[in-house]
Structures are given as C-alpha cells and as structure tokens.
Amino acid sequence: MSNQPFGTSSLGSGLPQQRIGAAAPQCGNKAPREKKDELRLLVNSHHPLITIETSEESRVEELLSEVACEMGVVFYTWSVTTGLARSGGSPIYHTGDPEQALANLALLKDEAIFLLKDFARYCEQDRICRRVRELAESFRTARRSIVISGASLRLPPEIEADAAPFYFSLPDANELLPAVKEALADASRTNRIPLSLDAALIAQLARNLVGLPLEEAVRTLEMCLLKRGRGDTSLLTDVLEAKRRTLRQEGLLEAVRRDASFNDVAGLARLREWVRKRKSALTPEGREFGLEPPKGVLITGVQVCGKSLAARAVAGEWAYELARLDAGSLYDKFIGESERKFRQALELAQKLSPLVLWIDEIEKAFASASAGSDADAGLSQRLLATMLTWMQDRVSGVFLAATSNNISSLPPEMLRKGRFDEIFFVDLPNEPVRELLFALHLKKRGRESAGFDLKQLAQTSEGFSGAEIEQSIVSGLYTAFSQKRQLSTEILVAEIRGTQPLSVTRAEEIAALREWAKSRAVPADSVALESYRFPAGGPTAC
Ligand SMILES: Nc1ncnc2c1ncn2[C@@H]1O[C@H](COP(=O)(O)OP(=O)(O)O)[C@@H](O)[C@H]1O
Ligand SMILES: [Mg+2]
Structure with a gap:
C-alpha cells in the first residue's frame, strides 16, 4: 500500500498544501485523530471505494470534511435531495439523479473525497452498478475516493468486492464531552435549569453516555435534564438508566442493572476467591505491580x-x-x-x-x-x-x-x-452449602434463619440444586399462608420430600458432565475438590 504523504502530490483543487504532521487548526478538530489517520491512509493508498455503515451521518460528514481539509483535497457531498455539491458551494445542476451525479463526478478532475449518502440502494440498478465500477477503476491511480454511507449497507457483490469498509465507531467519552458541556450550558441558559456538577462529574456524565451515537447521547441528556429539573449527581444515574433502556431496545447488547454480588451466592468459594483476587489487577497499583488484567471465565x-x-x-x-x-x-x-x-x-x-x-x-x-x-x-x-x-x-x-x-x-x-483465563465447573451444592442456601433465600424473603433447623433442611435436601432449594421456600410460603401458619422447618421438610430433584431425573446427564469436567475444568467450589483429578500442574492456585 502506498502511504503517500499528504500535500506532496499536485493538487487539482488549488487548495493550500499541508506538511506532514502540520497542525491544521482551520480544518477543525472534532473528529478523533486516529479515525482521521485511518481514513487518510485509505485515501492516500488509492482506495477508490470506501463504505461506512453508520446512522451518524453528521459525524461522518465532519470526519470526511476534516480529513479532506487536512489532506488538501476537495470534499464533495451528494444526496438524492441536494445533488452533488462541493463543500461550501452550491449543488451542480441536475445531479439529484444518481446516474447523472456519477456522470458529473467522472468529469471532475480534482483530487477529492466524494461522500454519497444512502447511495447503496441505487447500486442495485445495472447502469449505476456498472458506472460505479468504472469510476472505481479510473480512480485507482489517484487520491480520489468515493465514500458510500448509510445506516444499513447492502451492496451488490461486484461493488462490495472493490470496497474497503471503514469502521466508524461510536463516540468515546472524549468526543462526547464537548457536546455534553454544550447541552448543560444550553439547559441552564434556555430552561434555567440549575447545575451543580464539577468538571469530574461532567466527565463522568460523558462516560455514562458512551455507547450511544452522538445525537442520541445529547437527546438523552436533554431529556433527563428536563425531567429532573436540575443538573446534580442524580443526573448521572438518570442518564445511565436511560442509556440502558435504549440499548435494550436496540437488542444487540442488553445493558443489565447490576443486581447481584457474591453476597447473593452461596458456595462457589473457589470461583469467588478467584474473582476477588483479580480485582486487584484492575487497580492502578495492581497494574504497576505487573498483574495481568483478567480477560474472562467460562462457568x-x-x-x-x-x-x-x-x-x-x-x-x-x-x-x-x-x-x-x-x-x-x-x-x-x-x-x-x-x-x-x-x-x-x-x-x-x-x-x-x-x-x-x-x-x-x-x-x-x-x-x-x-x-x-x-x-x-x-x-x-x-x-x-x-x-x-x-x-x-x-x-x-x-x-x-x-x-x-x-x-x-x-x-x-x-x-x-x-482463550478463557479459567473454566469453572459448578456442581450440585454439598451439605454445608445447602445450609447457606436455605439461610440466604429465607433471608431474601424476610425470614430469620435462626428460627429454622438449617442442618436438618440441608440433610433432607441432598441432591437439590440452588434453584430447587429456593423453590421449596417459595412453595413452603404458599403452604404456610394457606394453612394460616408461619413458615417452619416442618413445612419445608414436607416440601422437600414431595419434590423429585433434577439430579435424580437427570442422573446420567450429570454424571457425564462431571466426567467431562474432571480433566478440563476447575471446581467452582473448593469443598468438593477431593473428588477431582486435576490436569498436569494442578488447579489454579487461589
Ligand atoms: N449457589 C447459589 N447461590 C444462591 N442462589 C442460587 C445458587 N444456585 C442457584 N441459586 C438460585 O437459583 C436461581 C437460578 O440459578 P441460575 O444462576 O440461573 O442457574 P444456572 O445458570 O446454573 O442454570 C438463581 O437466580 C438463584 O436464585
Ligand atoms: Mg443459567
């Protein structure tokens, strides 16, 4: 790939040339530097067709316009409603028609970046597809690139093969920060919303909005501000909640409220200890000490x-x-x-x-x-x-x-x-863990475990899983309520005896799982260690 330094080629546009690395303040600096470098590399290395799949059209336009300016090439945009226009200039007559736009584009001799908005849909037409390919061929020797953008790009395979996809990522906290500040200032000015956030909290606010496109992040913030009527620390949680709702609707990743810690988990001592120890690797001190940040577990x-x-x-x-x-x-x-x-x-x-x-x-x-x-x-x-x-x-x-x-x-x-730092195997809870499970789930339902014979409950529930123990308490509460009594050990024992646990109905399946895990996984609960053979080198030391 030729990595031609920008500003060294002859410029058809007559725009001022830039030296390598020269700051170009007049070009704007809203778009992230590394994205600009990546894109410049594509244009400099004569990629005639670039695709950018994103709904953030204005950010794309900003990025391309800044890159074109820094490179000293012309920037044209096209849309079906405005036609083809040079940046800051008037549209060229009659170029709203996609084919006509391509014909005009072929006549322009500038080194240039041409942004064609939502153009993918027209590429299905034979004549347009052919023209795009011909143009791409003729662009191969110059710094002339067509950029096709759209929220969802589906191109005919002939064109797709020629196109270099450019991944336009969501804005990070640094990119969001100026817009966040502007929205706050605007809310204070226009709607007289009182603000009490210092610089650190405003930076946190921007971080909490990461994951949303720029415009959506601003809209979310404005909505939360109006709803809350003030800009204080509660705004930080409001935007986080709003972001989770949006991400949930999108369906790609579901941002889940953190609703559990290891205080809600009975047993799994080895896994718990593993996780607790890795926490230090996440601190600056831990990193300085040389602890590897953990990457993942399979449970x-x-x-x-x-x-x-x-x-x-x-x-x-x-x-x-x-x-x-x-x-x-x-x-x-x-x-x-x-x-x-x-x-x-x-x-x-x-x-x-x-x-x-x-x-x-x-x-x-x-x-x-x-x-x-x-x-x-x-x-x-x-x-x-x-x-x-x-x-x-x-x-x-x-x-x-x-x-x-x-x-x-x-x-x-x-x-x-x-691939994973560790593979943990979770087995049925043993007797001491079953005691803990009863205590934990009774407490969750407002019952003091001191009023129950936990030992007897744990002994009776041999072979029960955590969920089955929880279920016995849920059913026990129904029984007690219908009999107008308080929940008791006796009622729970009766529930347990009336239940066939999964470990009985699926005994073979569980035996096979255990067999598989013997040589491949580490037991999540340290109490059951004796029953395992470890692979050479033994279990991960905790
Ligand atoms: N070790 C445990 N500690 C506390 N609760 C448990 C435990 N195991 C199961 N439960 C209860 O059973 C429910 C279902 O467990 P879950 O984590 O979904 O099981 P799995 O993913 O192994 O199928 C949990 O939400 C919890 O209420
Ligand atoms: Mg599960």
Whole structure:
C-alpha cells in the first residue's frame, strides 16, 4: 500500500498544501485523530471505494470534511435531495439523479473525497452498478475516493468486492464531552435549569453516555435534564438508566442493572476467591505491580446451580457495568448481517468498558460451528472466528463471563488454553452449602434463619440444586399462608420430600458432565475438590 504523504502530490483543487504532521487548526478538530489517520491512509493508498455503515451521518460528514481539509483535497457531498455539491458551494445542476451525479463526478478532475449518502440502494440498478465500477477503476491511480454511507449497507457483490469498509465507531467519552458541556450550558441558559456538577462529574456524565451515537447521547441528556429539573449527581444515574433502556431496545447488547454480588451466592468459594483476587489487577497499583488484567471465565456445570448468578455477580464484585449478549439474537436471515451485528456488539462492549460482558449459554451461538455440515454451521463458524479473534486481541476493560450448560457441544478451539483465563465447573451444592442456601433465600424473603433447623433442611435436601432449594421456600410460603401458619422447618421438610430433584431425573446427564469436567475444568467450589483429578500442574492456585 502506498502511504503517500499528504500535500506532496499536485493538487487539482488549488487548495493550500499541508506538511506532514502540520497542525491544521482551520480544518477543525472534532473528529478523533486516529479515525482521521485511518481514513487518510485509505485515501492516500488509492482506495477508490470506501463504505461506512453508520446512522451518524453528521459525524461522518465532519470526519470526511476534516480529513479532506487536512489532506488538501476537495470534499464533495451528494444526496438524492441536494445533488452533488462541493463543500461550501452550491449543488451542480441536475445531479439529484444518481446516474447523472456519477456522470458529473467522472468529469471532475480534482483530487477529492466524494461522500454519497444512502447511495447503496441505487447500486442495485445495472447502469449505476456498472458506472460505479468504472469510476472505481479510473480512480485507482489517484487520491480520489468515493465514500458510500448509510445506516444499513447492502451492496451488490461486484461493488462490495472493490470496497474497503471503514469502521466508524461510536463516540468515546472524549468526543462526547464537548457536546455534553454544550447541552448543560444550553439547559441552564434556555430552561434555567440549575447545575451543580464539577468538571469530574461532567466527565463522568460523558462516560455514562458512551455507547450511544452522538445525537442520541445529547437527546438523552436533554431529556433527563428536563425531567429532573436540575443538573446534580442524580443526573448521572438518570442518564445511565436511560442509556440502558435504549440499548435494550436496540437488542444487540442488553445493558443489565447490576443486581447481584457474591453476597447473593452461596458456595462457589473457589470461583469467588478467584474473582476477588483479580480485582486487584484492575487497580492502578495492581497494574504497576505487573498483574495481568483478567480477560474472562467460562462457568459450566449442573443446571440451576448458580452459573448465571455467578456471572452476574462478577460485575457487582468489581463495580463494573454489566451487559448481556443474547447469542440467539445474533442470527439474521441476511447473509453478512449476523456478523455485522456481532462485530457491532463487541465494539459496543469495548466502548462501555469497564464492563462485564455476560454471554449466557454460549453454546447456543457456537455449538453448530463444531457440527460441520448443517446450514447454520458456516455462519456459526464465522461468528466463532470473530469471537476468537476478539478474545485474543481485545484490549483490557471488557471481562467476558460466559456460561454453558452443555460445554461438550462447544467447539474445542474455544476451550483451548489462553482463550478463557479459567473454566469453572459448578456442581450440585454439598451439605454445608445447602445450609447457606436455605439461610440466604429465607433471608431474601424476610425470614430469620435462626428460627429454622438449617442442618436438618440441608440433610433432607441432598441432591437439590440452588434453584430447587429456593423453590421449596417459595412453595413452603404458599403452604404456610394457606394453612394460616408461619413458615417452619416442618413445612419445608414436607416440601422437600414431595419434590423429585433434577439430579435424580437427570442422573446420567450429570454424571457425564462431571466426567467431562474432571480433566478440563476447575471446581467452582473448593469443598468438593477431593473428588477431582486435576490436569498436569494442578488447579489454579487461589
Ligand atoms: N449457589 C447459589 N447461590 C444462591 N442462589 C442460587 C445458587 N444456585 C442457584 N441459586 C438460585 O437459583 C436461581 C437460578 O440459578 P441460575 O444462576 O440461573 O442457574 P444456572 O445458570 O446454573 O442454570 C438463581 O437466580 C438463584 O436464585
Ligand atoms: Mg443459567
């Protein structure tokens, strides 16, 4: 790729030339530097067609206009309503028609960036498709690039093959900050909303809005300000809540309220200790000391024994944001859409960092990647490849907490050393943990455990999972209420005796899970350690 320094070629436009690295204050500096460098590289290396998939048209326009200015090339925009126009100039007559616009574009001899808004839809037409390809061919030797933008780009394969996709990410906190300040100042001026936020809190406000496109972030902030009627610390939680609602609607990543910590989890002592220890790696002191930031765990094991709960608890323990990636929702009937959605979700996760990215029942997304021949396998394999690359390359700040009910159906690449920091196996709770489970869930329902014989309850509930113990309390409360009595050990024992636990009905399945885990996973609960053989080197020291 030629990396021609900007300003050294002959300029058809007559615009002032820039020296490499020279500051160009007149060009504006709203767009992030690294994005501008990336784009400049594409244009300088003679990419005739660039695609940018985004709904943030004004940010794209700003970015391209700043890049064009810094490079000393002309910037043209086109839309079906305005036609083709040079930046700051009037539209060229009759160029609203897409084909006519391309014909005019072919006649322009400037080194230039041409932004064609929402142009993908016209490329389906034979003549337009052909013209775009011809133009692309003739642009290959010059710094002339056509940029096609749109919220959802689907191009004919002939054009797609020629196009370089440019990933236009959501704004980070630094980019949002000026807009946040402006919105606050505006609210104070126009609506006389009192403000009591210092610089640090305003910066936090901008961070809380990360994950939303610029205009949406500003709208969200304005709405929260108007609703609250003042700009104080409560505004920080308001915008966070509003952002979670928006992300939920989008359906890519569900920002979940942190509702659990390890105080809500009985047992799983080894997993809990592992997570607690890794917290120090997240502090500046820990990093300075050389602690590797943790990347992710996979929690597998017997059903309804607290895998999902534990994954959520990691966020509570570290005070990280929590977002769930619904593996099932990734699949889309359009080829390419699923990968795009997945890439967007991972990018969003990075933006929201520090974040615990929770993928529940991860086998649902990737199981068919290992199956080989069925229709889904190809897509599943590509998603898996994206996932593995991300797991390998991502910078710290996003911790992956994945759970799986059926780990043996996961593709082996995913379980290879180095992908997850650790694989934990959650087994049925043993007697002391069952005692804790009764105490915990009784307390959650406003009952003091001192009034119950926890030992007897734990002994009677051999083979019960956490959820089944919780359920026995829920049913016991109904029984007690209908008999106009208080909940008692006796009622609970009767509930337990009347229940057939999953471990009996699914004994074979559980035995197979345990067998699988023996050599591949670390027990999440240290109490059950004796029953495991560890792989060479022993369990991870905690
Ligand atoms: N170890 C545990 N500690 C506390 N509660 C538990 C535990 N295991 C299960 N539960 C209860 O059962 C519910 C279901 O557990 P969940 O985490 O969804 O199980 P899994 O993901 O393993 O299938 C939890 O929300 C919690 O109320
Ligand atoms: Mg679960």
